[in-house]
Structures are given as C-alpha cells and as structure tokens.
Amino acid sequence: xxxxxxxxxxxxVPVKRAVDxxxxxxxxxxxTGVDLNVKHSMNxxxxxxxxxxxxxxxxLPKGSEPINITALTIGPPKSIETLRTALAMGADTAIHVExxxxxxxxxxxxxxxxxxxxxxxxxxxxxxxxxxxxKQSIDDDLGQTGQMIAGLLGWGQATYASKIDLNLEQxxxxxxxxxxGGLEQVRVKFPMIITTDLRLNEPRYASLPNIMKAKKKPVTxxxxxxxxxSFEPQMEILKVTEPPKRVGGAKVESVDELVEKLKAAGFxxx
Amino acid sequence: xxxxxxxxxxxxxxxxxxxxxxxPHALIFLEHRxxxxxxxxxxxxxxxxxxxxxxxxxxxxxxxxxxxVVDKVKKLKGLTSLLHSTSDLYAQQxxxxxxxxxxxxxxxxEYTHVISTPxxxxxxxxxxxxxKLDVPSxxxxxxxxHDSSSNSTTFTRPIYAGNAISTVRLSSSVxxxxxxxxxxxxxxxxxxxSQEIEVKAVDPVDVPExxxxxxxxxxxxxxxxxxxxxxxxxxxxxxxxNAETFAxxxxxxADVLGAAVGASRAAVDAGYADNSLQVGQTGxxxxxxxxxxxxxxxxxxHLAGMKxxxxxxxxxxxxxxxxxxxxxxxxxxxxxxxxxQIIEKxxx
Numbered sequence: 001x002x003x004x005x006x007x008x009x010x011x012x013v014p015v016k017r018a019v020d021x022x023x024x025x026x027x028x029x030x031x032t033g034v035d036l037n038v039k040h041s042m043n044x045x046x047x048x049x050x051x052x053x054x055x056x057x058x059x060l061p062k063g064s065e066p067i068n069i070t071a072l073t074i075g076p077p078k079s080i081e082t083l084r085t086a087l088a089m090g091a092d093t094a095i096h097v098e099x100x101x102x103x104x105x106x107x108x109x110x111x112x113x114x115x116x117x118x119x120x121x122x123x124x125x126x127x128x129x130x131x132x133x134x135k136q137s138i139d140d141d142l143g144q145t146g147q148m149i150a151g152l153l154g155w156g157q158a159t160y161a162s163k164i165d166l167n168l169e170q171x172x173x174x175x176x177x178x179x180x181g182g183l184e185q186v187r188v189k190f191p192m193i194i195t196t197d198l199r200l201n202e203p204r205y206a207s208l209p210n211i212m213k214a215k216k217k218p219v220t221x222x223x224x225x226x227x228x229x230s231f232e233p234q235m236e237i238l239k240v241t242e243p244p245k246r247v248g249g250a251k252v253e254s255v256d257e258l259v260e261k262l263k264a265a266g267f268x269x270x
Numbered sequence: 271x272x273x274x275x276x277x278x279x280x281x282x283x284x285x286x287x288x289x290x291x292x293x294p295h296a297l298i299f300l301e302h303r304x305x306x307x308x309x310x311x312x313x314x315x316x317x318x319x320x321x322x323x324x325x326x327x328x329x330x331x332x333x334x335x336x337x338x339v340v341d342k343v344k345k346l347k348g349l350t351s352l353l354h355s356t357s358d359l360y361a362q363q364x365x366x367x368x369x370x371x372x373x374x375x376x377x378x379x380e381y382t383h384v385i386s387t388p389x390x391x392x393x394x395x396x397x398x399x400x401x402k403l404d405v406p407s408x409x410x411x412x413x414x415x416h417d418s419s420s421n422s423t424t425f426t427r428p429i430y431a432g433n434a435i436s437t438v439r440l441s442s443s444v445x446x447x448x449x450x451x452x453x454x455x456x457x458x459x460x461x462x463x464s465q466e467i468e469v470k471a472v473d474p475v476d477v478p479e480x481x482x483x484x485x486x487x488x489x490x491x492x493x494x495x496x497x498x499x500x501x502x503x504x505x506x507x508x509x510x511x512n513a514e515t516f517a518x519x520x521x522x523x524a525d526v527l528g529a530a531v532g533a534s535r536a537a538v539d540a541g542y543a544d545n546s547l548q549v550g551q552t553g554x555x556x557x558x559x560x561x562x563x564x565x566x567x568x569x570x571x572h573l574a575g576m577k578x579x580x581x582x583x584x585x586x587x588x589x590x591x592x593x594x595x596x597x598x599x600x601x602x603x604x605x606x607x608x609x610x611q612i613i614e615k616x617x618x
Binding site (some may be wrong): 019027144161177243253270 | 302366390391395397399402404405407410424429434437440444481484488489527528539545546552561569571577581582594597599600601612
C-alpha cells in the first residue's frame, strides 16, 4: 500500500517516434529495412493516448487535486521532438530513455521491462496509477507492448479502448473496448494499463503558445543502464522485402462492362 | 561480468550444442464462441502443423460450451492431443483469468511454440503470457519455417501496414516461441472423422483477486457471411451519407452476390457501420475472391486490409482515387447511379 498521493492521479504515457503514416514506404536496396530518411511523427495511436490523458484532466471536476501526466519515450536523440509534442499537447513532464542512433528499434518486451523499471523507481514516491499507450505502432504493427507491461506488473489491462470512464472514488475505470464482433465493457481497478484504439478521441493540434511553454517543461534523461535493462533484440531480422506488386489500373467505361467482367470471373447472382 | 552481447552468444552456443534439439511441440489456443470453433483458429492449426512436430490444442471455457467444442475439435486434422479446462471463471474470457492457466501449462513444460489466431482476445492474452515467461512474441505471421537442427523458426510478417514484408527468425535462445497466424495465408484445417487423439482435462487456475471484471458485450448481429472468411465482400466508404443510406445502398448488392459487408475507417468513424466491419491496417484483414470497394478512396491503411483479394472492383466518382491503382476493374461513376444498375444487371 503506498502512502496517500500528493497528487490525485499519476498517468504515464509511453510514446513512440515512427515514420509518419502518410509517407510512401520504400524498402532499401540492401533489403535490410525501409528508407528511414523520411518524415517521422508520434505514432498516431500514442497521440490518441496523450490526448486522452489530457482529456481525463479536463474532465475532472473543478477544484480537484492536480494530476500529473508524464510522457515517456525510448529512442535516439531525435525522439526528443516526440516528447516535446506530447508536452505541447498537455503532458507535464517527460522522460527520455536515450539509445544510440545506430541501435535497432527496441522490441516490445524490452520496452515493457524499461517501463516496469521506471514504475518501480516511482513506487516509493508517488506511484503510477495508469499507463496509457497506443494499441500498436504503425511501423512494426506488433501490438504487444501494453499487454506485456501488464503481464510484467500483474496489473489489469483494457486493450483497444474506445471510451474510458474513470471512477476516482471507487479507484477503477469502465472501459469500452472494440473487439472482433462489436464492443465490450470491462471494469478495471487501479493501477491499470490501457491501450488506445482509433475512435477513442481525435487528438488536438498543439497551439503555438503551448509549443513555447513545452520548451520549459522538464525532461529527465535516462540510459538503459540506469534502468538495468538491455534492448538487445531477440527477433533477428533476416531481410525486409517488398510485397508482391499488385497490377491494377484497368478501368471500364460502363456498368455493362463492369458486370460482364464480374460474370466472366464467375461472380454471378446467387 | 561478461558484456551482455557476449552473454547472448554464449547462451546460443550452449543451446546449439545439445545432443539433439527437442522436436517441436506446439500449444495452440483454440477459440470458440457459443459452441462454434473460430475459423481463424483452424488456419492457425494448419500453420502449427507446418512446424513438423506435436500439436496440442487447448480449449478453455464454461461448462455450457466446452464439451461440445471438445467433440468438434478433437477431429481436427493436425492436432496430436487436446487439453481442455472448464470453469465458470472462464465463461468470460479475460486475459487476467486465462493467463495463469497458460503460465501453469507452459512453465517447466516441453512446449516449444505457442500459437493462436490474432483475434482481439488472443492478441490481448498471448503477449501478457509471453512477458510473464520472459519471451518475445511474433504477431501476424504470413509464413513459417522451422529448422529442427538449429531449433530456430523463421517467419515472414507484414510491417508498415503491409508495405514491406519482414523475414524474422527466433533462434534456439528463445525457449518458447509465441506467434499469431494471419488466417488469409493458411487454409483452415479440415476435420477427420476417424481421428482418435488423447483428450485430457486440466484443472482451472483460480484467480482470487482479479483486477478486471466483464460488464457487458454488444455483438453486431447479422445473417450475412462473416467478413473475415467470406468469399465475396462489398465494402463502403464515406460518400454513403449515413447508416440508413449505407445499408440501403450496399445491402442489396451484398445480397445479390451472397457477400459480406465491410466498411472503411471513415465510414465507421462517421457511424455508418459497426466497428466490427472495418477493413484495414487496424481493422480486419481480408482476402476474398471478390472485393468491391464502393466509394472508398483507397488510403494506405485501408489497402493494408484488402490488397490480397483475388479480384478488386472499385466504383468511385474521383478518377484519381488511389483505389484504382490496385483495382482489377475500375469504374469512375456516381455510386448512387452505378450500384442499382449493377444489381439489376447481375440479376439478368
């Protein structure tokens, strides 16, 4: 049992710097990866997570104790930009676990271990009540980090959240999740892990005054050694290749032609 | 103290010097709902068989459904044995209640691989278990090859919304290899009536202080074919105005073709269709014989969910819509004129 918190709620938001979702992906000629000399942004699902943390604060009744939102990233020096975006959107503080530019991207298990280490460092001070992050990153599309953090810590998890209703008095949240056949509601006790799905919210654009304010917000720098973790990859990437090219582009001039082609391919009325 | 990089090499060296690598023994988590076996699980079973070793199925659920599911599942080709665990605790399938059972089965066991379909349940469950066992997990594999001499498994999987394919290997230094199997790449395992395999009950593992409680579920009901496995799909986008228009325009076309209905993210966001119909990078990935994209522009994230369809037909008012680049048959037209005409001509 930790001592009564100085703050009402401590929210940790891990964010990832990834190739921007609109960039046309090109595999490099050596087939070792994709061309990374392109625009990068915060993983869209992590943006949704930052936005939700800020909205949780905005939804608190007036006069509530303050909450603390800490953004966290594991990445090379350039990842600081992603943290500044989170701070500009409304996060209060940030943690940058810096790895070399040349290092391979950390895997979900490594990231989960680092986050566990950070949460354990906070345990004696104020503790972390909620970790909210994207359900997947749009580069590796692995979609595991949140669940792994929950497994390592033994916390409850609510993945693919499309709505979050906190009940601070009862110390839990009712989360609506998008599942294969529709929707599901679960009640999760604090402390918890939530992963965000597309429809949870629409992230704000940081205003210029907020971008300026963000420059003054504190960023703590840590190394993997400070946390006692290693990001040594366990998944050996042997090669990265282009998918089979789809030859498209054939147009027809009329509905008649379209239906002819359907029938010729064997697609008739049932 | 050896630097960590050398330590990993040292461990692999030890593993490679085993007299003989243990043969693969996969544990496959087989899903079911209301007595029916999930079709994605059948494809995952086909993938499991490709490892070339034993395959043990695991069915977990409530007393109401498990016996009937076990009767169906024990005939599935590829399974060499079957475990089942029954409890009211498992009536609602939560990662927090299922994980302790899996951890118990896997700890100090001879299992080398853990497999499932990438359903919303399995995607939530498997990484939680993998982390507790301190191993990685490989999501959405599209092919696999197991090399028994080196005890390593090599997979391919899509990255960057399927715009690149990654070939990734887990070596012998990973003692239990977790992975989920993309169903569109593996035929579902058939049943073999004459198959006789060992079927064993496993005690449930109680979870005294579960931090999560299921409250309610809303499943979208439909008489249509299931989008994930339908041979024909009619999918609609943002121009379909509202939920009524979406249904009244597309349903007759889906009816005449015996097709499932899908939707773009824009259509789901706008409330025209249920989220369970979303096709795309973060929705359902489908590869039907026929995919008709009606009023869908063809954003990268949507293509990720349907570009492996055998035949793609697109109807869109915008001649420059990216969907035309992947369509086998493209018609630049107003969908409100074209779709009723297509329906009529199909009926002729």
